[in-house]
Amino acid sequence: MSGGLGYALRRLWQGALTMLLIVVFNFFLLRLAPGDIVDVMIGQAGGGSPEAMAAMRQQFGLDQGALVQFLRYIGNLLQFDLGYSFSNSAPVTELILGRLPASALLMVTTLVVAGLAGTLLGTLGAVWRGRLVDRIASAFSMIGFAVPVFWLALMLVVVFAVQLRWLPANGMVNLLSEATGWRRALDIARHMILPVTSLAFYYTAIYARLSRAALLDVAKADYVRTARSKGLGATRIVLRHQLRNALLPLVTMTGLQLGALFSGSVVIESIFAWPGLGRLAFDAVFARDLTLLLGILFFSSLLVVVMNLLTDFLYAFLDPRIELA
Amino acid sequence: MRDGFLHRFLRHPAALAGASILGLIALAALLAGVLAPGSPQAIAGSPFLWPGEEGHWLGTDVLGRDILAGLLFGARVSLLVGLGAAGLSILLGVVTGTVAGYYRGRVDDALMRLTEAVQTMPSLVFTIVVVVVAGPSLPSIVLAIGLTGWPQVARLVRAEALRLRQAEFVQAAIASGLGDAAILARHVVPNAISPVVVAASILVAHAILTEASLAFLGLGDPNAVSWGSMIGTAREALRSGWYMAAIPGLAICVAVLGISLLGSGLNDLLNPRLRDG
Numbered sequence: 001m002s003g004g005l006g007y008a009l010r011r012l013w014q015g016a017l018t019m020l021l022i023v024v025f026n027f028f029l030l031r032l033a034p035g036d037i038v039d040v041m042i043g044q045a046g047g048g049s050p051e052a053m054a055a056m057r058q059q060f061g062l063d064q065g066a067l068v069q070f071l072r073y074i075g076n077l078l079q080f081d082l083g084y085s086f087s088n089s090a091p092v093t094e095l096i097l098g099r100l101p102a103s104a105l106l107m108v109t110t111l112v113v114a115g116l117a118g119t120l121l122g123t124l125g126a127v128w129r130g131r132l133v134d135r136i137a138s139a140f141s142m143i144g145f146a147v148p149v150f151w152l153a154l155m156l157v158v159v160f161a162v163q164l165r166w167l168p169a170n171g172m173v174n175l176l177s178e179a180t181g182w183r184r185a186l187d188i189a190r191h192m193i194l195p196v197t198s199l200a201f202y203y204t205a206i207y208a209r210l211s212r213a214a215l216l217d218v219a220k221a222d223y224v225r226t227a228r229s230k231g232l233g234a235t236r237i238v239l240r241h242q243l244r245n246a247l248l249p250l251v252t253m254t255g256l257q258l259g260a261l262f263s264g265s266v267v268i269e270s271i272f273a274w275p276g277l278g279r280l281a282f283d284a285v286f287a288r289d290l291t292l293l294l295g296i297l298f299f300s301s302l303l304v305v306v307m308n309l310l311t312d313f314l315y316a317f318l319d320p321r322i323e324l325a
Numbered sequence: 326m327r328d329g330f331l332h333r334f335l336r337h338p339a340a341l342a343g344a345s346i347l348g349l350i351a352l353a354a355l356l357a358g359v360l361a362p363g364s365p366q367a368i369a370g371s372p373f374l375w376p377g378e379e380g381h382w383l384g385t386d387v388l389g390r391d392i393l394a395g396l397l398f399g400a401r402v403s404l405l406v407g408l409g410a411a412g413l414s415i416l417l418g419v420v421t422g423t424v425a426g427y428y429r430g431r432v433d434d435a436l437m438r439l440t441e442a443v444q445t446m447p448s449l450v451f452t453i454v455v456v457v458v459a460g461p462s463l464p465s466i467v468l469a470i471g472l473t474g475w476p477q478v479a480r481l482v483r484a485e486a487l488r489l490r491q492a493e494f495v496q497a498a499i500a501s502g503l504g505d506a507a508i509l510a511r512h513v514v515p516n517a518i519s520p521v522v523v524a525a526s527i528l529v530a531h532a533i534l535t536e537a538s539l540a541f542l543g544l545g546d547p548n549a550v551s552w553g554s555m556i557g558t559a560r561e562a563l564r565s566g567w568y569m570a571a572i573p574g575l576a577i578c579v580a581v582l583g584i585s586l587l588g589s590g591l592n593d594l595l596n597p598r599l600r601d602g
Contacts, residue, residue: 014438021442033458146581148534150541151556151574158567256444263449267538271560285453285542293454301446308445 011312015305022301026294027073031066033290082295087287092295095280102172103269103276105188106195107261111254114200118207119243119250125208126215127238137208144205150267153198157271160194167193170273195272199264203257210253214246221245248319255311258304333594340590346583354400361394365550369394373566386555386569387562395550396576402551403533403580406467410532411525413471418478419521423513425479426486427505433483440476448473452535456544463546466539470532478524485517492516522595526588530581537577552577 076083082092125137161169168174168191179187218224219242227237262278269278277296284292334340353360363369369381369391376384376392383392425436443451455469489495489512498508539545540553541560552573559569 014441017438018442018445021438022446025442025446029454029458142582142585143578145530145585146578148537148553148556148574148577148581150538151570151577154556154560154563154570155567155574158563158570162564162567259445259447262447266447266449266453267542270542281450281453282542285457285544288457290454290457293450293457297446297450297454300450304445304447 007316008313011309015309018305019302022298023074023077024070026298027070030073030290030294077298082298083291085284085289085292085295087284087289087292092292095292096277096295096299099275099277099280102274103265103278106192106199106269106274106276107265109192109196110199110203110261110265113196114203114207115250115254117200118204119211119247121204121208122211122213123215123238123243125212126219127234129216134212137212141205141209144202144208147201149198149202149264150271152201153194153268153271156194156198169194172275191272195268195274198271199261199268202264203261206253206257207250210250211246214249215242218242218245248315251311251315251318255308258307259300262300262304330594334590337590337594339586340594343583343585343587343590346579347587350400350580350583351404353397354404357394357397357401361391361397363394365394365398366390373562375566376568376572383572384566384568386558387566388558390550392555392569392572395555396552396573398550399552399555399573399576400580402463402546402549403536403577405463406470406536407529407533407584409467410470410474410536411528413467414474414528414532415478415521415525416475417471418475419482419514419518421475422479422482423486423509423517426483426517427490427509427513429487429490436479437483440479443473444476446473449535449538452539453542453544456539461539461544461546463549466536466544466546470535473535474528474531478521478528481520481524482517485520486513489513489516519595523588523592526584526591530584530588533577533580533584 080093082096084090085092085095088095121137121140125134128134157169160167172188172191173184174187174191177183177187215238224237224241227241232241265276266278266281268274269276270282273279277300281293281296283289284296334344357365368389370379370385370389372385372387372389374381374385374389376382378384381391381393383396385391386395421436421440425433425440451473452466452469455472456465459465459468495508495512498512503511536545536551537553537556540551541557543557545551545554545557555573556570559566559573562569
């Protein structure tokens with residue numbers, strides 16, 4: 001068990017180092033921006049009085065060396081103080097935490113939908129390898145990689161919201177309805193269909209390709225041959241023996257792709273006016289609110305590091321053969 | 326050997342299709358000024374003309390700019406950003422990966438942490454921050470995208486460099502007293518580069534898609550028409566003129582599809598062992 005603990009501690013240490021490097025990047029970018037932090041924070045808001053700006057410079061230690069500034073910056077981050085957003089007149093941390101649930105709902109739903117659809121496509125492709133189903137699934141994943149997420153979203157809006165008027169294309173709830181409970185949940189679900197479909201398209205392609213490859217890989221394994229020689233049915237072998245083992249690489253991939261998923265949600269949320277972190281980032285771009293943008297970059301990176309650690313531990317738990325040294 | 330490769334390339338349907346698509350796009354980019362004289366940002370006719378109306382093959386946009394001209398000049402931006410950003414990523418990745426794999430130990434640890442840090446940050450958010458700081462222009466977009474793509478290359482090259490370090494010809498070069506720089510340049514890099522060829526196609530495709538997203542979000546070069554910025558402008562007109570968004574989007578799909586086909590074709594041709602994977 002001590003091996004497991006050592007592994008966990010080492011991964012935690014690596015995660016912390018990764019975050020430290022990202023903080024250094026952030027700090028570097030802040031210093032590269034025209035003007036200093038105070039200019040960035042209030043200058044673009046319309047300017048403050050010279051006295052107030054001087055007081056802020058002192059407060060941030062801008063009258064001192066770069067090292068002092070950096071230590072203060074890290075000190076603030078450790079207290080989870082990501083600064084103040086002038087465009088929203090609110091602390092960045094508060095803004096981010098307020099927008100997190102909507103983004104989490106969107107991303108988790110996307111992963112579940114894409115995971116199920118992609119694994120289904122990949123399994124069909126692997127079972128009927130080289131046949132028509134496989135060819136269609138392969139063509140689908142090639143297209144899935146090539147279609148820009150934001151364009152797909154707009155085209156879905158044209159068809160389902162503008163022409164057919166079946167689905168809403170804006171926001172998370174119908175602002176006019178005062179529904180609660182199940183009716184409200186149903187309303188949110190209706191608003192989710194288009195954004196989730198656009199975002200899940202690409203991930204379905206990835207899952208389909210990966211699960212097909214993983215299934216074909218384990219098809220050669222001894223235990224599959226044993227199962228076959230026991231006379232088990234093909235469906236049972238695929239479901240109980242192959243798929244279970246083929247799912248492991250998909251877990252790792254999900255951890256690695258979280259950053260990309262977050263990137264995709266920036267674009268999707270800004271198209272569908274989804275009240276999440278991505279929309280917050282889009283508005284920050286428009287207002288050129290660098291403090292808020294860097295806060296979102298820091299927070300989303302932290303999220304990716306934590307999720308990667310969790311998938312690593314989950315992986316080690318699911319597959320005890322993984323070396324824990 | 327070269328002859329054999331060319332022969333196999335010409336008989337590989339995916340590789341040939343991909344190369345033809347990219348060739349046509351490159352031709353469009355080169356001849357943009359001849360096929361559509363004048364600035365693509367100039368107003369060429371009445372706005373909201375559907376494809377075919379009043380002699381505009383692909384119609385005009387909300388301001389009356391010719392969509393065909395936008396497509397042709399947009400091809401320049403896409404190819405430029407795609408190749409430029411991929412080139413930068415490859416350069417950074419090859420240098421980092423070679424040094425990390427060859428020197429191992431602490432250098433490797435430090436560089437791998439850096440690689441992981443860059444891979445951790447959501448790439449579009451990082452790119453947006455860099456473009457906001459540096460100001461939206463083609464060079465800053467290339468820089469921002471190039472800075473996010475190198476970790477995959479670094480990992481591939483590092484694995485090769487780790488292996489090559491043990492190879493006899495490298496050991497012989499070390500024993501003969503050749504300097505590190507010469508060993509890396511002459512023996513390690515040329516032999517570590519082959520997996521990069523296939524990764525390059527993914528980088529180019531990724532760069533084109535990212536540039537389109539940036540331009541769509543309003544962070545493109547304000548002095549250039551790009552496929553993404555055309556879609557961004559068309560967003561206001563989805564109700565009355567969806568073709569304005571559909572056409573440049575199809576161009577992006579075709580370009581990325583061409584790159585993917587070429588990449589997977591090259592993969593088959595360069596790694597014949599994996600063909601029956």
